[in-house]
Amino acid sequence: MPEAAEKKVFSKPSCLLPNPFHFCPGCHHGVIHRLIAEAIDYHDIASRAISVIGVGCGVFLYDYIAVDSCEAPHGRAPALATGLKRASPRSVIFTYQGDGDLGAIGTSEIIHAANRGENITVFFVNNSVYGMTGGQMAPTTLEGQKTTTTPLGRDPQGEGYPLKVAEMLASMEGSTYVERVACHTPKHIRRARKAVNKSMDIQLNNKGFSLIEFISACPTNWRLQPEESVKRMEETMMDVYPLGVYKDLAGED
Amino acid sequence: MSDDRVLFRGCAALAQGAIDAGCCYYFGYPITPQNDIPEYLSEHLPAAGGVFVQAESEIASINMVMGAAAAGERAMTSSSGPGISLMQEGISYMAGSELPGVIVNVTRSGPGLGGISPTQGDYKQATHGGGHGDYRVIVLAPNSVQEMYELTMDAFSLADQYRNPALILADAILGQMKEPVVMSPREYRAEDKEWALTGAEGREPRLIKSLYLKEGEMNVHNWKLYDKYKEMSQKEPRAEIDLPDDSELVLISFGSCSRVVQTAVIQARRQGMKVGMIRPITLYPFPGEIIKEAVNKVGRALVVEMNTGQMVDDVRLNAAREGEIYFQGYPGGAIPTPGEILQEIEKII
Numbered sequence: 280m281p282e283a284a285e286k287k288v289f290s291k292p293s294c295l296l297p298n299p300f301h302f303c304p305g306c307h308h309g310v311i312h313r314l315i316a317e318a319i320d321y322h323d324i325a326s327r328a329i330s331v332i333g334v335g336c337g338v339f340l341y342d343y344i345a346v347d348s349c350e351a352p353h354g355r356a357p358a359l360a361t362g363l364k365r366a367s368p369r370s371v372i373f374t375y376q377g378d379g380d381l382g383a384i385g386t387s388e389i390i391h392a393a394n395r396g397e398n399i400t401v402f403f404v405n406n407s408v409y410g411m412t413g414g415q416m417a418p419t420t421l422e423g424q425k426t427t428t429t430p431l432g433r434d435p436q437g438e439g440y441p442l443k444v445a446e447m448l449a450s451m452e453g454s455t456y457v458e459r460v461a462c463h464t465p466k467h468i469r470r471a472r473k474a475v476n477k478s479m480d481i482q483l484n485n486k487g488f489s490l491i492e493f494i495s496a497c498p499t500n501w502r503l504q505p506e507e508s509v510k511r512m513e514e515t516m517m518d519v520y521p522l523g524v525y526k527d528l529a530g531e532d
Numbered sequence: 533m534s535d536d537r538v539l540f541r542g543c544a545a546l547a548q549g550a551i552d553a554g555c556c557y558y559f560g561y562p563i564t565p566q567n568d569i570p571e572y573l574s575e576h577l578p579a580a581g582g583v584f585v586q587a588e589s590e591i592a593s594i595n596m597v598m599g600a601a602a603a604g605e606r607a608m609t610s611s612s613g614p615g616i617s618l619m620q621e622g623i624s625y626m627a628g629s630e631l632p633g634v635i636v637n638v639t640r641s642g643p644g645l646g647g648i649s650p651t652q653g654d655y656k657q658a659t660h661g662g663g664h665g666d667y668r669v670i671v672l673a674p675n676s677v678q679e680m681y682e683l684t685m686d687a688f689s690l691a692d693q694y695r696n697p698a699l700i701l702a703d704a705i706l707g708q709m710k711e712p713v714v715m716s717p718r719e720y721r722a723e724d725k726e727w728a729l730t731g732a733e734g735r736e737p738r739l740i741k742s743l744y745l746k747e748g749e750m751n752v753h754n755w756k757l758y759d760k761y762k763e764m765s766q767k768e769p770r771a772e773i774d775l776p777d778d779s780e781l782v783l784i785s786f787g788s789c790s791r792v793v794q795t796a797v798i799q800a801r802r803q804g805m806k807v808g809m810i811r812p813i814t815l816y817p818f819p820g821e822i823i824k825e826a827v828n829k830v831g832r833a834l835v836v837e838m839n840t841g842q843m844v845d846d847v848r849l850n851a852a853r854e855g856e857i858y859f860q861g862y863p864g865g866a867i868p869t870p871g872e873i874l875q876e877i878e879k880i881i
Binding site: 359 | 583585591592597600607621622733739740742743
């Protein structure tokens with residue numbers, strides 16, 4: 280029987296390299312990488328995009344997305360991106376940072392990059408734990424959450440409260456677009472895709488600073504199965520970190 | 533007599549040297565005694581088509597320099613002791629990532645908050661690391677306002693040539709004093725750096741990194757860096773030498789302190805004492821061979837520094853077998869007088 284003509288309806292983004300992701304099962308970094316690659320294709324900017332990569336599980340982004348890349352010292356990606364963007368305004372600069380990188384050691388750099396309204400895009404992955412170093416408390420760790428450095432659960436008295444990055448940066452006068460998304464269901468992925476595309480569009484139109492916070496699962500360090508992790512995200516994390524647009528001065532495209 | 537000289541303050545001359553070297557990007561955070569540099573550049577750099585950013589910290593400053601350097605541009609920052617300490621992380625990353633850039637340390641006294649008076653207590657931090665890992669930074673030590681201007685231009689060339697950070701080690705005297713300077717901007721054409729991040733247009737993506745996790749990679753990378761440092765040590769050591777054949781003592785001093793020593797040497801010669809002098813201009817690579825030869829020839833050396841003894845260790849490392857090494861130190865932020873140094877010379881001779 281002759282084969283029916285096949286129509287390709289779904290393919291790998293052209294700037295996504297064919298290397299298998301090193302991420303653990305159930306981790307959302309891979310999906311987030313893909314969404315960024317899709318946005319680079321969508322805007323046709325693989326020849327202009329430069330990634331500035333923070334320290335954490337995302338540090339090997341250059342193994343997966345085929346654009347010029349620079350590693351930043353822990354937490355300093357927004358400062359490095361500032362220098363890069365000022366020196367090369369035509370380039371499309373995005374940082375990729377985890378919650379330890381951006382929310383703890385790099386709070387100064389992210390706040391001031393946002394406050395200056397640097398025309399860069401920040402992708403911030405919040406999985407409420409230090410992934411790469413083995414599951415220690417992050418600034419985003421939930422109250423009561425057990426980690427390897429909060430064996431009794433995080434106690435705000437002495438260990439602080441979960442840091443709400445999207446809310447904090449939305450309050451900066453210099454920021455243009457801040458949204459918190461998730462990517463554990465097709466519906467959420469569609470929303471996240473739109474946000475990622477928009478954040479790059481804002482930069483391409485010189486409209487300033489944007490940050491997309493991804494609520495993400497870390498089954499390995501949460502000591503949960505991937506399915507249970509998604510459940511935890513929905514039932515616990517999203518109460519503390521509600522999804523949505525926190526700031527949008529860019530308006531509709 | 534035609535005179536192209538202009539009267540400039542040290543920090544301003546250094547800043548103009550950066551512009552004249554083709555540096556278009558400055559990132560910095562205020563700290564005494566170097567504020568004349570950002571103030572000068574905030575006015576003159578944008579006028580020259582460049583970008584001036586006052587960063588939120590020295591940590592951010594050095595990372596901004598790293599970003600502009602990654603784009604292939606000439607960039608610099610300046611600070612003083614405590615701020616330079618904060619930059620050490622970034623300087624280590626720049627060395628590891630092989631990114632050029634110029635860092636200026638107009639030193640103050642320390643440790644800690646110390647004081648704003650001049651000392652040379654940051655010699656070891658500048659020349660023997662400061663940050664983590666197996667790396668070196670090119671270190672140039674001006675001793676005049678003219679050199680504040682010229683060595684800054686040299687720093688940019690050397691940084692580019694070796695893809696390595698270069699540091700100017702000055703101090704409050706050099707930063708604040710005014711002297712006539714002849715300014716001669718050098719032709720700088722932004723070359724196409726084959727490693728710079730400019731967007732992967734019609735080529736494979738480029739990567740600037742300092743993380744090497746695969747087996748054996750770190751070893752290869754560190755030996756590659758070492759080869760550069762070795763090449764620098766062979767080609768770049770520089771010193772001012774004033775060493776008559778009949779010298780019985782050679783004085784060794786760098787930076788502003790060397791100006792006082794020069795005066796003491798002149799006074800000693802007037803009194804009939806046979807003394808010479810060597811002034812290291814590059815502190816890294818250290819002009820060890822030049823010093824070794826001099827001490828071997830003369831038999832005695834007096835190292836004078838505004839600290840408790842830092843460069844003297846490098847002198848001893850190179851020349852301890854060649855003769856006697858004496859040291860005179862002034863770490864208190866007080867500048868020695870030529871008379872004090874003359875007394876030391878008399879004691880030795």
